[in-house]
Amino acid sequence: MVAGTLVAAAGTYQIAGLLLDREHRGLNVSATLAEPAHFSSLESGLLVLCLVGSATLFFRRFGPILRNILRSKKDADFSLSPVGRRVWEFFSEVLCQSKVIRQRPLPGLAHAFVFWGFLAFALVSLNHLANGVGLGFLAPESIVGRFYFLFAAAWALLVAVSIAGLFIRRFFVRPIWLGEKLSYESGWIAFLIFLLMVSYLGAFFVSDAGMAVKALWWTHTLALVVFLPLIPHTKHLHLVISPVTVFLKRDGFSKIPPLAGDEDFGLVAGKDVTQLISLQAYSCVECGRCTEHCPAANTGKVLNPKEIVLGVRSYLNEFGPSSETPLLAESRGAAPTDAHQRLLSMEAAFECTTCGSCEYQCPVGIQHVPIIVGLRRGATNTGAWEDDYGTKLFLALEKHGNALGLGAMERDKFIQKQAFPIFDGTQEYCLWLGCMGGYDPKGREIIADFARVMQYLGTTFGVLKKEKCTGDPARRLGNDLVFQTLAESGLKAFETAKVQKIVAICPHCVRTIANDWREFGVAPEIEHHSEFMARHKDRLPKQGGESIVYHDPCYLGRYQDVYEEPRAVVALAGSLVEAPRSHERSFCCGAGGGLAFLGEEQGERVSHVRAKELAGTGAEVVGTACPFCNTMFRDALTAVSEAPPQLLDIAQLTARAIPASQKEAGGVQ
Amino acid sequence: MKIVVAIKQVPERDAQVRVAADGKWIDESDLSYTINEPDAYALEEALQLKEKSGAGEVVVVCAGPERVQSTLREALAKGADRAIHIEADDLGSLDTLGVAQLLADAVKAESPDLILTGLQSDDLGLGQTGVVLAELLDIPHATIIMHVEATSAGLKVKRELEDGWFQYVEMPLPALLTIQSGGNKLRYATLMGIKKARTKELKTVAAPAQVRAAAVTLERVYLPEKQKKTEMLTGSPTEVAAKIVDKLKFEARVI
Known part of the structure; x- marks a missing residue:
């Protein structure tokens, strides 16, 4: 005990002694940054040589990249407006790093610290290099200098800790999204950043004179000189171009640009790759957020959205933006002749459900869906x-104008059986049936129930005499x-019938009519039945506490930002349960992008993965808001669960509480 | 190989066909038209033969009013090289021989190696036009063809017989084949095809003034009449059974 106290006391004494002795020993812990007192002309010359060399190496790679981007085809539909939104997104996503942090909080925050640190360091680095040629402009002793260098030091500390954390994550935790292969270049970059910070912080511990400060100064300089050319040679190119990418990205989520001219059929070859696509392809930082959320990549399919982007980049590097060489390889061969063929295949392009989670997640402004649909x-x-x-x-x-391939007579018969009035301009709403509502047995139940809800509310509606598919599956399949x-034909039908307001049960129909049709004309206002019912929720019956897990359809959530309305409807029908992945992170049912109509999937079925997740919540009912999700889960829930929960659309959840007298007698078929 | 495909435009499958006021034809207003299904397969066969050989030309020919041009354009979009439209506004007043004569006049000038048509039309379903056309052109024909293979001597074709039987026939060229539905997989029309079709030739020829009166005339068009006739047989079970056998044998002729 006594001995321990003695040792501790001795230790304290020693530390105190060190501090007292600090000047004697040349260790100078001060709040002022030490700068080398003098640079010989040889040193200055060497610095200039290093900088010129570094810049040359930088531009030797960056030049061709910039040329590829600029020489790509112009985006015919590009418009800077709305500038306000662009400025806001730049502020939020680039400066505030909102997306980087929100979707992956811990590594996101670490990245944000490195980014903000870099911003803080811009002035420091400039002054640092200027010192080398005797042009330093920020004196460490001045008030501004004192403050700024300390401010930067605080950031340096945060950056050093963050980059070390990110290094540990990449090389020891190794999340699979970063790729199976370890990226050693990232290790080097992390090391250089760490070195830059340490060599900066070190200058607070040495005196202005002497070898130590010079050594630190040169270490810092060399790290900078090596860092610069590494930027365009690695994914760290995003440092330079991703802010531009975020600012310039196409307005609107998953927006498919119109074809321009008679020779434009989509992304056939390099000549079709537009400037925005090039810019986006070179911006990819390979973080794998897109892969992490991709329903295809997560169920053993060939498609990996990150590889699509890297495939375009690798194609541009190999063939350039005016090439006629096809972008898509037939299928991914064992030994592709070109590097891009390993990444871009017909097979992969047609496995996309266009759920848009890749695009939603991407922190550098890459819009994957238009690229994939472009390839299709x-x-x-x-x-x-x-x-x-x-x-x-x-x-x-x-031939038939509906995706199910049934005769239009089938829809007529259904309308007759249900006694749906034909829209004649006197009713408030045109009720859009869609292919599922008009032809599919389950879809018909949903439409019939929603019609009952409208009748219960006293809202007048009519259906179109003839209705054809909105073209959604054809659009997404290219x-x-x-x-x-x-x-x-759809626009004409609405015009002829003088429709003012449409309501539909299918988010795909709503999205396609409201957004995709704009290319050809102005469609009447359209809303999803969840929005309609949520608006009237005070007049809809409230039900008991059955637990209902709500599944966000991709085309309602991510595509149209409708998250709360269907939840409000579900909350009326029972107690709302959230799925593990919900809202903007909802996992696709597997039907989108026309895939509901294609053949058997490779690997695990997307619908099974999601159905397992939904059943796993233990909820008594699975609530859906899209007839395609509904049809996918109908089979999947029975396959993955022995006692599957009930599966009901939000319209059915609502209609079941409507007093029997309000219901029409008779079956749905 | 130069191939001519004779196609017909017919009302859409699910169209609600109404009888015209005069009872001589159907009411054409409000109807949407499409390619006759077996003709679509004939076109597909022609396109595949051309693609396989790597050379040749596919010419589509269709008789009818102006509206048939949309079907011809569609055929051009799917890959046909040229189209001939024989202007004929009153196809309903012609018999098979008359229609075949119109086609023969247009086709003769082309002197094709092979003529393909669907085995019958979805609307009238007579199944004769192809055969009569072959006769008029004086070339051999084979009907209900499932598969065509070009050989050094001419063609080897697979005919569909009844009850799952097939017949393989070798025949010289020029020849005419009537094609059965379902032998191939149809292709979808593409944007590129439609754009290319705009620059392809669509020649309109006038039908010659009617020379021959139709040998078969259409008297009346009517919707199939549903009828139900019930006859009660009386007597002892043995007698009734004997009567049933009698009726099935001689009236219904099913046993």
Whole structure:
């Protein structure tokens, strides 16, 4: 005990002695940054040489990249407006790092500290290099200097800790999203950043004179000189271009640009790659957030959205932006002749459900869905995509105007049986049936129940006499001919019937009519039945406490930002349970992008993964708001669960509480 | 190989067909039209033969009013090289021989190696036009063809017989084949195809003034009449059974 106290006392004495002796020993812990007192002309010359060399190496790589971007085809539909939104997103996503942090809080925050640290360091680095040629402008002793260098020191500390954390994450925790192969270049970059910070902080511990300060100064300088050319050679290119990418990204979520001119069939070859796509491809930082959330990549399919982006980049590097070489390889061969063929394949492009989680997650402004749909357009519009199911779907749409390939008579019979009034301009709403509502047995139940809800509320509605598919599956599978034909015929039908307001049960229909049809004309105002019912929730019956887990459809949530309305409807029908992945992180049912109509999936079924998750919540009911999700889960829930929860659309959840007298007698079929 | 495909435009499958006021034809207003399904397969076969050989030309020919041009354009979009539209506004007043004569006049000038048509039309379903056309052109024909293979001597074709039987026939060229539905997989029309079709030739020829009166005339068009006739048989079970056998044998002729 006594001995311990003695040792501790001795230790204290020693530390005190060190501090007292600090000047004697040359260790100078001060609040002022030490700067080398003098640079010989040889040193200055050497510095200039290093900087010129570094800049040359930087531009030797950055130049060709910039040329590839600038020489890519112009984006015909690009417009800077709305500038306000662009400025806001730049502020939020770049300066505040909102997306980086929100979707991956811990590594996101670490990244944000490094980013903010870099910003704080810009002035420090400039002054640092200027010192080397005797042009330093920020004196460490001045008030501004004193304050700023300490401010930067605080950031240096945060950056050093953060980058060390990120290094540990990448090399020891090793999340699979970062790729199977360890990226050693990232290790080098992390090391250089760490070195930059340590060599800066070190200058607070030495005196202005002497070798130590010079050594630190040169270490810092060399780290800078090596760092610069590494930027364009690695994914750290995002440092330079991703702020521009975020600012310039196409307005609107998952927006598919119109084809420009008679020679544009989508992304067939390099010549079709637009400037925005090039810019986005070079911005990819390979963080793998897109992969992490991709339903295809998570169920053993070939598609990996990150590889699509890297494939475009690798194509541009190899062939350039005016090449005629096809972008898509037929399928991923064992030994592809070109590097990009390993990444871009027809097979992968047609496995996308267009759920948009990749695009939603991307922190550098890459818009994956337009790229993937663009590749599909290139394949479908030229007839290169040969798929029995796809052809069957397109022929059904050409011939029958509905995706299910049934005769229009079937819809007529259903309308008659339900005694739905035909829209004649006197009713408030045009009730859009859609392919599912008009032809699919389960979809018909949903439509019939929603019609009952409208009747209960006393809202007048009518259905169109003839209705064709909105063209959604053709649009997402890249068949512009079928899509345009259907869009034009749909717009005409609404115009002829003088429709003012539409309500639909299918988020795909709503999105396609409201957004995609704009290319060909102005559609009447359309809303999803969740929005309609949420608006009238005070007049809808409140039910008991059955637990209901709500599944966010991709085309309602991410595509249209409608999250709360369906929840309000579910909350009326029972107690709302959230799925492990919900809201903007909801996991796809597997039906989108026209995939509901294609053949069997490779690997695990997307619907099974999601159904397991929904059943796993223990909720008594699975609540859906999209007839496609509903149809996917109908089979999946029975397959994954022995006692599957009930599966009901929000319209059915509401209609079941409507007093029997309000219900119409008779079956749905 | 130069292939001519004779196609017909027919009302959509699910169209609600109404009889025209004069009872001589159907009311054409409000109807949407499409390619006759077996003709779509004939076109597909022609396109595949051309693609397989790597050379040749596919010419589509169709008789009818102006509206048939949309079907011809569609055929061009799917890959046909040229189209001929024979202007004929009153197809309903012609018999098979008359229609075949119109086609023969247009096709003769093309002197094709092979003529393909669907085995019958979805609307009238007579199944004769192809055969009569072959006769008028004086070339051999084969009907209900499932598969065509070009050989050095001409063609080897697979005919569908009844009850799951098939017949393989070798025949010289030029020839005419009537194609059965379902032998191939149809292709979808593409945007690129439609754009290319705009620059392809669509020639309109006038139908010659009617020379021959139709040998078969259409008297009346009517919707199939549903009728139900019930006859009660009386007597002892043995007698009734004997009567049933009698009726099945001689009236219904099913046993």
